[in-house]
Amino acid sequence: MERYLMYLRKSRMDTDFDEISVEETLNRHRRILESFCKERRLNVVDVLEEVVSGESLSSRPKMLRLLELVNTGMYAGVICIDIERLSRGSSLESGYIMQVLQTNNCKIITPSKIYDLQNESDEQFTDMKFMFSRYELKTITKRLVRGRNQSASEGKFLGSVAPYGxxxxxxxxxxxxxxxxxxxxxxxxxxxxxxxxxxxxxxxxxxxxxxxxxxxxxxxxxxxxxxxxxxxxxxxxxxxxxxxxxxxxxxxxxxxxxxxxxxxxxxxxxxxxxxxxxxxxxxxxxxxxxxxxxxxxxxDKKLMNPFATILFCEKCGAVMKRNVPAKTQNTSPWYRCPTRGCNCRTIKCDFLEAEVVKAMSQWWGEYTIKIKEDKVAQTDSTETALSIVREQLTELQLQQDKICEYLEKGIYTIEMFTKRNDTLTREIHKVQAAENELLKKQGAQKDIHDVEKEIIPTTQHILDSYPQLSVEEKNRLWKIVMERITAYRTPGGEVSIHIYPKLPMR
Ligand SMILES: [Zn+2]
Structure with missing residues (x-):
């Protein structure tokens, strides 16, 4: 199901009626948009409500949050009462907002019109897009980050909700x-x-x-x-x-x-x-x-269970309890499913622990062989493709610079310029889209890599030094590398144990 974001913001126009408070205005807009979404069956997953009505982007925390969300690429559109809610502010900033929406294939949906930024015929945006050159994107992004750092060091308040008091x-x-x-x-x-x-x-x-x-x-x-x-x-x-x-x-x-x-x-x-x-x-x-x-x-009592909070009964899903025998009983500790009526029988702790370690080292062996094969091939091809696409982009942008120069020097008429510029802009967008796809792919590869960087050494450490670890340490490390472990012993005495490592499967 497609996911949508709702953005609410009071604009300067609304203050014509002074008696109406910000909350009332926003509530009214929210009601209109909610019934609109219901009618169109739009799945709104998050509502961002700007209470502080700043003109500049850095004083609109919810808009910054919105851009952050849109940048995850997980949203199909942004719903707002009219297009001005998004684009007000300096033209550079609205250009930046449009760019983020466009590269993430995110539509702008208002009750009166749907704007598809991928669609070249939505001409209202040609101006904005043109104003927004590649140089400006870089400087604006940098300026935004710097601006926020600067505001904090000046002692200004940057949050969206004031603290109590x-x-x-x-x-x-x-x-x-x-x-x-x-x-x-x-x-x-x-x-x-x-x-x-x-x-x-x-x-x-x-x-x-x-x-x-x-x-x-x-x-x-x-x-x-x-x-x-x-x-x-x-x-x-x-x-x-x-x-x-x-x-x-x-x-x-x-x-x-x-x-x-x-x-x-x-x-x-x-x-x-x-x-x-x-x-x-x-x-x-x-x-x-x-x-x-x-x-x-x-x-606190000393932790005795290395699988505390991650060991579950395979049959009923309950967290398994560790039981210690009384001094008179001549036996070792066991795990027990606490659910009444569940027919999972008890399992000896040292047996289960040894089995989990065994299963983990086997899984680990297979995993390490696989990552070595996959990783090298994937990363290399993405990087080559990226460098080719970037060369194309630089070439196109140089051409665009040149026609601007021609226009200034009077070599090109406005008609010639517009025609040539349209073609170039289309080309640039195509190449940019390709670049974005590649960047996303590279990002995903890097993300997996980041996770691995944290989990791989931990897994290796557990397997290398398991007998020397304290129970607390074992539990801490298992929780880093393992989503959960399930175990079950049938009334007939057969034991099954499953491990669920956190590392992403390839
Ligand atoms: Zn159970």
Whole structure:
């Protein structure tokens, strides 16, 4: 099924009616688009709602997110109320947006018209496309990244949703946004810091008490996560966090996807906004946190199960439990399916462990032979093709430069120029499409390679030094290389064990 994205954004035109709030406008647009999508049976997988109404691309976080999503190549179109929602801003930036949509074969769908950017006859776009030369693409992309780095170091707020206790606002006289304290919420933030830091109340109890007091959180009710997030956010000290949530490629259900992960080594900058708490309050919370973490490590029992959380019953899918015999029983530990009525019989732990290691080394042997054969051939041919396509592109672009020069010098008339330029542009698009296909192919090969780079040495390490590893270490490493393991022993006593390594099959 084709996947679509919905993009909502208030434009300057909408403010003609001052009484209508941003939310109301966006809600109205959302309702119109939702019934439109229902009618056309368009499968909308994500709705991106721009609340901050910036003119430039770097102050439109949802648009940047949209471009990031479109760039995964997984979407058939973007749905919006009218084309201006996407293209407003400088012509260079709209050119960039069009380029991303076009190269990813992504249509623009509005209730009044569908724009297929692959289709040359959609002439509205000829201007935009032409304005957008290859030089500009490079500089804009660089400028965008640099712009965001720069804004963070200037202490501006870059997120899309202001943290609890603050509201985002557009800075006066300069680009970007900052945060303004919301007094009622700020009081709650200080209270949370004191409850934890001074009174030693735990996350869950704090959440419970706030809910009892009927204080709404950003998501409605308070939970352990929202409390932890507040207690760990330096924004309340007046700082800006940058690169806290970089995207990372991950393998899920056998497919490569990008995922936002919370990074531990993010950057901090002095913010333009006012702090809500002081350093003393912050330090006190950190001290309590570290004393608690310390205590919990000692309290925890030592891990005894090398397959904890990855071993399942093959018959019913339940997580297998490890059982230890009583001192009087003259036997060794065993795995047991906890499901009532499941006829999977118990399996001795050391037997199962030995079988898994055996299966893994056999699989590993076959896998390593295969990757050596495949990889060399594939990568080489893609690279050759790419270099040929790029030569063609350079040649075409040189020709385009030349006709521009002819036009300037008066050698070409406008008619001659337009005709020649049209032909060249068509050619360039064809070659660019070919280049993109190749780049995608190369990207996929590289992604597999990246995953392998992490998993291959780990697998080798497990197999090389298995007897010397501690149980914790074994479990940690198995979880890196193995999706899951299933086991089953029939009432007749026959054992079957299956392993599911994480490495992508070729
Ligand atoms: Zn079972």
């Amino acid at each position: 603050y509201r985002a606002y557009k800075l006066v006289g300069m680009k970007g946004n900052s945060l303004r304290i919301e007094p009622k919420e700020a009081k709650v933030v200080r209270m949370i810091f004191d409850m934890y830091g001074k009174q030693g109340i735990g996350y869950n109890t704090i959440a419970h008490e706030l809910n009892q007091m009927n204080i709404p959180s950003l998501t409605g009710t308070w939970g352990q996560t929202s409390i932890t997030n507040i207690l760990n956010n330096e924004v309340y000290l007046g700082m800006i966090r940058w690169k806290h949530e970089p995207t990372k490629r991950v393998v899920k259900d056998g497919m490569l996807t990008k995922k936002r992960v919370t990074s531990k080594d993010y950057e901090l900058y002095e913010g333009l906004h006012e702090p809500i708490i002081d350093q003393e309050q912050w330090d006190r919370v950190k001290a309590v946190q570290s004393s608690r973490n310390h205590a919990s490590v000692h309290k």
